[in-house]
Structure formats: C-alpha cells, structure tokens
Amino acid sequence: MNYALILQDKISQNLEVIGIIGLGYVGLPLAVGFAKAGLQVIGFDKSTDKVNKINQGDNYIKDIRDAVLREVVDSIKLTATADFTRIKECDALLICVPTPLDKFRKPEMSYIESACKTIGQHMKAGTFISLESTTYPTTTEELMLPIIEKTSGLKSEVDFWLAYSPERVDPGNVTFHTKNTPKVLGAISKEGLEIGEKIYSKAIDKLHLVSSTKVAEMVKILENTYRLVNISLINELALLSGKMGIDIWEVIEAAKTKPFGFQAFYPGIGIGGHCIPLDPFYLEHIAKKYDFDLSMIHAAGHINMRMPNYMTNKITSALNSHKKSIMGSKILFLGVAYKPNIDDERESPALKIMGEVAKKGGVVTYHDPYIPGIKTENRTFQSVILNKEALNEADYIVITTNHENFDIDFITGNSKLIVDLRNVTKEKSEKIYKL
Amino acid sequence: MNYALILQDKISQNLEVIGIIGLGYVGLPLAVGFAKAGLQVIGFDKSTDKVNKINQGDNYIKDIRDAVLREVVDSIKLTATADFTRIKECDALLICVPTPLDKFRKPEMSYIESACKTIGQHMKAGTFISLESTTYPTTTEELMLPIIEKTSGLKSEVDFWLAYSPERVDPGNVTFHTKNTPKVLGAISKEGLEIGEKIYSKAIDKLHLVSSTKVAEMVKILENTYRLVNISLINELALLSGKMGIDIWEVIEAAKTKPFGFQAFYPGIGIGGHCIPLDPFYLEHIAKKYDFDLSMIHAAGHINMRMPNYMTNKITSALNSHKKSIMGSKILFLGVAYKPNIDDERESPALKIMGEVAKKGGVVTYHDPYIPGIKTENRTFQSVILNKEALNEADYIVITTNHENFDIDFITGNSKLIVDLRNVTKEKSEKIYKL
Numbered sequence: 086m087n088y089a090l091i092l093q094d095k096i097s098q099n100l101e102v103i104g105i106i107g108l109g110y111v112g113l114p115l116a117v118g119f120a121k122a123g124l125q126v127i128g129f130d131k132s133t134d135k136v137n138k139i140n141q142g143d144n145y146i147k148d149i150r151d152a153v154l155r156e157v158v159d160s161i162k163l164t165a166t167a168d169f170t171r172i173k174e175c176d177a178l179l180i181c182v183p184t185p186l187d188k189f190r191k192p193e194m195s196y197i198e199s200a201c202k203t204i205g206q207h208m209k210a211g212t213f214i215s216l217e218s219t220t221y222p223t224t225t226e227e228l229m230l231p232i233i234e235k236t237s238g239l240k241s242e243v244d245f246w247l248a249y250s251p252e253r254v255d256p257g258n259v260t261f262h263t264k265n266t267p268k269v270l271g272a273i274s275k276e277g278l279e280i281g282e283k284i285y286s287k288a289i290d291k292l293h294l295v296s297s298t299k300v301a302e303m304v305k306i307l308e309n310t311y312r313l314v315n316i317s318l319i320n321e322l323a324l325l326s327g328k329m330g331i332d333i334w335e336v337i338e339a340a341k342t343k344p345f346g347f348q349a350f351y352p353g354i355g356i357g358g359h360c361i362p363l364d365p366f367y368l369e370h371i372a373k374k375y376d377f378d379l380s381m382i383h384a385a386g387h388i389n390m391r392m393p394n395y396m397t398n399k400i401t402s403a404l405n406s407h408k409k410s411i412m413g414s415k416i417l418f419l420g421v422a423y424k425p426n427i428d429d430e431r432e433s434p435a436l437k438i439m440g441e442v443a444k445k446g447g448v449v450t451y452h453d454p455y456i457p458g459i460k461t462e463n464r465t466f467q468s469v470i471l472n473k474e475a476l477n478e479a480d481y482i483v484i485t486t487n488h489e490n491f492d493i494d495f496i497t498g499n500s501k502l503i504v505d506l507r508n509v510t511k512e513k514s515e516k517i518y519k520l
Numbered sequence: 521m522n523y524a525l526i527l528q529d530k531i532s533q534n535l536e537v538i539g540i541i542g543l544g545y546v547g548l549p550l551a552v553g554f555a556k557a558g559l560q561v562i563g564f565d566k567s568t569d570k571v572n573k574i575n576q577g578d579n580y581i582k583d584i585r586d587a588v589l590r591e592v593v594d595s596i597k598l599t600a601t602a603d604f605t606r607i608k609e610c611d612a613l614l615i616c617v618p619t620p621l622d623k624f625r626k627p628e629m630s631y632i633e634s635a636c637k638t639i640g641q642h643m644k645a646g647t648f649i650s651l652e653s654t655t656y657p658t659t660t661e662e663l664m665l666p667i668i669e670k671t672s673g674l675k676s677e678v679d680f681w682l683a684y685s686p687e688r689v690d691p692g693n694v695t696f697h698t699k700n701t702p703k704v705l706g707a708i709s710k711e712g713l714e715i716g717e718k719i720y721s722k723a724i725d726k727l728h729l730v731s732s733t734k735v736a737e738m739v740k741i742l743e744n745t746y747r748l749v750n751i752s753l754i755n756e757l758a759l760l761s762g763k764m765g766i767d768i769w770e771v772i773e774a775a776k777t778k779p780f781g782f783q784a785f786y787p788g789i790g791i792g793g794h795c796i797p798l799d800p801f802y803l804e805h806i807a808k809k810y811d812f813d814l815s816m817i818h819a820a821g822h823i824n825m826r827m828p829n830y831m832t833n834k835i836t837s838a839l840n841s842h843k844k845s846i847m848g849s850k851i852l853f854l855g856v857a858y859k860p861n862i863d864d865e866r867e868s869p870a871l872k873i874m875g876e877v878a879k880k881g882g883v884v885t886y887h888d889p890y891i892p893g894i895k896t897e898n899r900t901f902q903s904v905i906l907n908k909e910a911l912n913e914a915d916y917i918v919i920t921t922n923h924e925n926f927d928i929d930f931i932t933g934n935s936k937l938i939v940d941l942r943n944v945t946k947e948k949s950e951k952i953y954k955l
C-alpha cells in the first residue's frame with residue numbers, strides 16, 4: 086500500500102487528523118492553531134487536570150485568548166484526552182513534550198523516549214511524526230527513529246515519516262505568536278519534508294525548509310545559545326561596571342544608538358525559563374561525543390551560575406550600609422516569574438535568591454500578580470497582597486522581575502529601602518540600590 | 521579670563537578652528553566632515569606622505585569620495601600639516617590616533633600619551649579636547665587628564681575641557697558613514713559636554729550624550745565586545761558543525777528567519793581589523809586592576825587564536841584527500857583584506873594562514889584587488905593578476921576574503937581545487953571544500 090498517496094489525499098481534502106502530544110505552552114497554541122484552520126485535532130496529555138480543563142473550554146495558557154479556545158472546543162474541532170491509544174486515530178503527530186536537564190545538567194530525554202514508545206505502540210501506518218521540543222542535533226534520526234521503528238515494527242520513510250520542527254514560542258510576546266512566527270522544518274526524507282510542509286502550512290504562515298533534521302535541530306540551539314551567550318556577556322560586564330562605578334544601563338542605552346551591528350541585551354539576576362538556561366547544554370552534551378569543548382557555552386554557564394549568589398551579596402551589602410543584616414530583616418520580593426508579564430516561574434533565578442536569603446535568616450515574603458504560590462528548594466511561599474501595609478512592614482523591597490503592571494511610584498513611595506535588580510526605578514535616590 | 525565664553529562665542533559664529541590629530545580612516549573623514557560644514561580644519565599627522573597627499577587633494581581613504589576631499593582642500597577649508605606647533609591655532613582638538621595591542625596583547629597607550637604630551641606643549645588656553653580612539657574605561661580621566669595638565673600647566677575644566685567620543689567608523693559600510701552615524705559623547709564636566717555638543721553637532725547628525733567619559737569609553741568596548749563574542753560563538757559552532765556533518769551556513773540562514781531576538785553572525789577564518797580583535801582586550805586589561813576576570817572575552821580570545829591554525833589544518837586535509845601535501849603545492853589565496861570590499865589587511869587572519877602554509881613548504885601567492893602588496897611575519901608578497909593562467913597554474917585556490925567583485929563562476933570554472941573558507945561558491949561540488 087502506498088501510504089504516502091493516502092496521506093497526501095487526506096491532506097488535500099483537509100481530512101487529516103492532527104495529534105498533539107503534550108498540551109503545555111507549546112502544544113496547546115499549536116493545537117488551537119490547527120483546529121482554527123479547520124482540522125480535527127486531538128490533544129494528548131498525561132495530566133487529566135489539563136485534559137478536563139481543555140474539554141470544558143477552560144484556558145490555562147496566557148498567550149491563548151479564552152474565547153478562541155472555547156470556540157474550537159465547542160465546535161468539537163479540538164478534543165483533549167489522556168487516552169494515548171487514540172494515537173491510532175491520528176494522521177500526523179506533533180510532539181511537544183518537555184526536554185529538561187537533570188540535576189547534573191545532562192539532557193533528560195525520558196519524555197521524548199517515552200513519547201516515541203507510546204507512539205510506536207499505538208500509531209497506524211502512514212503517519213507523519215514531528216518533534217517540536219528543543220534537543221541536541223541527531224536526536225530525531227539517531228534516538229527517535231530506532232525507538233519508533235522498534236516499537237511499531239514499521240519502517241521509517243516508508244510506513245511513517247519523521248521530521249523535526251522546533252517551536253519558537255516566546256511567552257508574553259504580543260507581536261509574534263505560533264501562527265505568524267516563521268517555522269523551520271527538516272525531515273529525514275524528501276517525501277517527509279513535502280508532507281510536513283503541506284500539513285504545517287495550514288496552521289503556520291511561513292515555513293523555512295532545511296535539508297535535514299540535524300540542521301533544524303542545530304538552528305534552535307543556535308538561536309538560544311546566542312541569547313544565553315549575550316545575556317551572560319552583559320551580566321559579566323554589569324558586574325565589572327558595578328565595580329568600576331559605571332552605570333551599565335546607561336552604557337546599553339548609548340550603545341543602542343549604533344544603527345548597525347549591535348543588539349541590546351540587559352543584565353539580570355540570572356537566566357530563567359525553560360529554554361535559554363537549558364538548550365545550550367544540550368549542545369554541550371552532544372559535543373562531548375565529538376571530543377569537542379564548547380568554551381563559549383561553558384563560560385556563559387559559569388557566569389550565570391554565579392549570578393544569584395552575586396545578587397544575594399548585593400542585598401547583603403545594601404542592608405549592611407544601613408547597619409542591617411539579612412538575619413531577622415523582613416524582605417519582600419517583587420516578581421518571581423523568570424521574565425516580565427508571564428506566569429511561569431520555572432528555573433527562575435528569583436527563587437534561588439529567595440531561598441538563599443531565607444537560609445541566611447531573612448523573613449522572606451513575595452508578591453507576583455501572576456504566580457499565586459511557589460516552591461523553593463526547601464520551602465513553599467504564597468504571594469502576599471501588594472498594599473501600603475505590606476510595603477511599610479518590609480525592611481527591604483527587592484525587585485526581582487519587572488512586570489509592567491507594577492506601580493513603581495506606589496512601591497517607591499511606600500518602601501523604606503529598595504534593591505532594584507531590574508532598573509525599573511529610573512530615579513536615583515539614597516534608598517534605592519541598583520545592580 | 522572666561523575661556524568658556526570666548527570659545528562659546530567663536531562656536532556661535534562658526535569661527536572655531538578644528539584640529540584633527542591622526543589622519544587615518546577615522547581622522548580624515550572627520551576632518552572632511554567639519555570642513556564641509558564650513559569650519560576651518562587643520563589635520564595633523566606625523567606622516568609627511570599623508571600630509572602631502574591631502575594638500576594635493578589626493579585621497580587615500582576608500583570611504584571618502586575623491587571629489588569631496590578635493591573640494592575642501594581647494595577651498596582651503598582643510599589643510600594638513602606635520603607641524604604640531606600649529607596645535608596652538610586650534611580651538612578644538614579631536615584625537616584619532618591608533619590604540620593597538622602590543623605582542624603580549626596589552627594596550628599600547630604610547631600613541632595617546634604622546635598625543636597628550638604634544639597637545640600639552642602647544643595648546644592655547646580655552647581649547648576643547650576629545651579622544652576618539654577606542655580605549656579602556658578611565659583612560660580619558662585618569663591617563664590623559666594628568667598628562668595634559670602637567671605638560672601645559674593649565675587646569676582641566678577651567679582652562680581646557682576634556683571629552684571622550686568614540687568613533688564608530690565601519691569601513692566599507694555604504695549606508696552609515698561618519699556624519700549619519702549617531703555619536704556618543706561624554707565629558708569630564710557639564711560645561712565640557714555642552715561645548716562638545718555644540719562643536720560635534722556641526723559635523724554629526726545626531727549626538728547621544730552620556731554622564732561621564734568612562735561611560736562613553738565602556739559604550740565602545742561593549743559594542744565591539746558584542747561582536748567579538750558573537751563571531752567567536754559562531755566560529756566555535758562552525759567547528760563543531762563541521763565535525764557533525766552539519767552545514768553551518770544553512771543553519772544560520774534558517775535561524776535568521778526568527779523575527780525577534782536573533783542577529784546573524786557568520787563564521788570566518790578568524791577575526792581581523794583594528795577594532796574587534798583588540799578592543800575587548802583593553803577591557804580585560806583594566807578589569808585586572810579590579811580583580812575581575814572576564815571569562816566571556818577570555819573564551820572568545822581563545823577560540824579566535826585557534827582559528828587560523830584550524831584553517832591551515834582544513835587546507836591540509838582537503839589536499840590530503842587528493843593525495844597531495846602542502847609541501848611543494850602551488851597555493852593561490854584570494855583576498856587578504858580583513859573583511860570584504862576594503863583595502864585594509866591589518867590583523868587579517870589571512871596573513872597568518874598564508875604564513876603558516878608558506879612555512880610548511882607551500883608555494884604561496886595571492887590576489888587581492890585592493891591590496892597590492894603585504895608583509896607576513898617573515899616574508900613579503902605582491903598581489904598577482906587574477907587570470908586563467910594564474911588559476912590553472914595553482915594546485916589549489918583558497919578563498920580567504922569574499923570581495924564582492926570576485927567573479928566566482930570564472931574562479932570555479934578555471935580552478936583545479938578550491939577551499940572556500942567564506943561560502944562564496946554556493947554550489948556543492950567535489951572540487952570545492954567548505955568550512
């Protein structure tokens with residue numbers, strides 16, 4: 086049987102069923118995108134909580150408009166399920182599972198491996214499979230392909246097609262979302278690439294095809310390594326500038342006036358989120374196999390590991406200049422998300438700083454309008470209400486994330502002392518300490 | 521006497537005389553710019569050759585149009601001289617001398633020191649002095665100021681004003697030149713900043729004022745460190761990609777489709793020119809004084825030092841796969857300038873590669889339409905004519921700089937083997953080896 090012809094025929098009639106594995110901040114917008122394009126979409130997730138929410142039209146991803154989710158659920162274009170045997174109903178499977186690092190900063194490939202096994206067990210012949218998760222080059226061809234072939238008994242590029250198309254979701258970005266962000270696609274075979282192009286084109290405005298899955302894998306790593314390296318560079322220069330009495334924020338504003346060959350990055354309290362702090366170490370991992378040492382990534386990792394500790398010292402020395410100690414002081418942290426205006430605290434360096442300050446005997450509280458509760462290494466915290474009393478009560482305010490809806494005048498007006506690690510209090514004052 | 525009032529008065533009448541110290545690729549365009557703005561300009565240079573050329577209207581800087589230079593010389597707005605006693609005729613002195621590194625990669629400050637001494641000996645009271653050369657933060661205030669005060673017997677910010685305004689000249693850039701590139705300016709005093717703003721505004725479209733000379737110094741270092749670090753990163757990823765069988769050029773083209781948060785850099789044979797390979801090490805130098813180790817710059821320096829050697833190995837292994845050795849082979853290098861379309865071979869990594877190949881017994885020649893002759897560590901070379909015979913005769917062509925006027929079809933059509941280190945031969949062929 087020529088599975089390619091059958092699938093191509095379905096695609097041309099918009100009859101292919103799309104399966105999305107993993108309904109997080111990547112998978113759910115993608116699922117909604119295909120459903121909006123008029124295709125039948127089945128969303129798979131192990132979390133029955135997420136599955137139930139979606140099936141009730143209850144949105145949990147900030148970048149999706151509630152009404153849009155409700156619309157595609159009500160019209161039964163999108164259904165969510167925790168029943169992975171329904172994989173056999175799908176003509177295309179797009180894998181959006183997490184690829185975290187373990188505690189030793191090694192890639193944790195178990196989510197991908199487990200997804201491949203499940204797919205292999207339940208898929209029908211004639212399915213297009215694409216990985217969207219960030220990973221090291223060669224993963225699709227050398228890790229996924231053998232697992233799927235083995236568990237399914239099917240042959241790659243004959244009975245199914247394998248591709249890699251990295252997600253480029255930038256949470257909180259109001260201009261670029263899943264549909265209008267150009268998408269890179271690489272496949273094992275030319276036929277797979279053609280099929281993938283036809284399917285993705287229905288939900289994505291612009292595709293950029295590359296010659297192999299490993300090229301596509303390297304693209305995503307390059308993008309995120311670029312960010313890691315540049316954030317690390319500006320963090321390092323910020324530390325030196327601090328020692329030299331130079332305002333790094335002023336330096337960056339001035340450098341930005343160069344109309345060519347410069348892109349501004351801003352210093353911070355460390356690197357957070359699920360991409361920038363992780364992805365480059367995927368490459369470092371595979372590089373070892375090739376006897377290759379990535380010195381830029383290594384140096385960047387080194388700097389960013391030091392940042393939370395440096396920030397704790399910054400707090401200590403600011404307190405010290407008012408004859409205070411961390412031990413016994415009431416310290417209120419503002420913002421724990423890993424970047425502004427989002428509800429995600431994964432890998433957020435604010436948590437590390439809070440943890441360290443609490444360990445040193447600081448009485449720690451926090452406020453984040455987007456994150457009601459958090460867990461650090463050894464404690465849990467609930468977000469407090471940000472009012473006059475909370476600000477007055479604190480000996481110290483530490484601004485760790487610059488959410489746009491923070492009322493800076495209100496905060497500075499009602500606080501005794503502020504450590505502003507994000508340069509949001511533009512004014513200079515004796516009670517404000519900056520990075 | 522209130523020197524500030526006198527100078528402000530001259531400025532308001534366009535009567536201030538501008539002195540430019542150093543008539544290279546930074547100083548001469550700046551001199552021409554002020555002369556075109558209608559001011560009297562005296563250009564100072566130790567080289568009587570340069571001085572004579574300018575006074576004859578004979579242009580030697582590719583970025584200046586010959587007619588423009590002739591015009592300002594003919595109208596006697598611009599005069600060049602090697603007589604530094606004429607510094608006393610100037611109301612403003614803009615210093616555009618080189619700031620190279622010595623053989624141990626330490627800043628060679630003798631040009632600046634010597635310029636300051638000469639200025640101190642000959643200047644009149646009431647002069648505005650600005651440094652344009654790239655240097656480490658604190659140079660203007662801590663190195664220049666004391667020298668000028670001592671040799672002149674005058675008092676900074678009373679009898680003269682000191683400022684720092686880094687040049688942003690990008691040789692070969694057809695869009696941005698001296699006048700329309702925004703210029704950063706920092707000064708020791710508020711008065712000096714005001715005077716500097718009024719003077720520079722006559723020749724520069726847009727100024728960006730900063731609060732101190734050391735902020736302005738750091739701005740330039742940040743701009744060039746950003747470039748060094750990113751070129752190093754992509755070079756390192758290119759080497760790894762080579763080992764993994766991934767085409768880095770294809771990866772970069774794909775990554776460029778990301779519409780936010782990415783700027784493309786391209787791998788090369790190492791870093792050349794008079795800015796990117798040098799400036800970051802100025803910062804590394806001063807950082808030591810603050811017990812600070814710049815790990816990103818250190819790693820970047822490390823990678824780039826290795827690049828020419830890696831490129832020589834690339835040539836060796838390409839030859840080897842045709843059962844040839846460097847010893848005894850005729851190797852023609854195309855392009856020795858440190859970047860495309862310019863006539864500058866300073867710090868060009870092509871020279872190092874040619875030197876290494878020659879040392880290994882290769883019969884080395886080169887062609888560069890912009891550079892008639894060069895000197896490597898132990899030899900001199902003359903550019904050969906690029907014709908059928910030259911290409912046919914060579915066992916190997918190595919493309920080291922991608923000048924736009926190279927006729928790639930002609931080159932590939934008439935060559936036996938090509939090592940294309942710049943990805944100019946887009947096609948894939950058995951006789952072409954790429955980075």
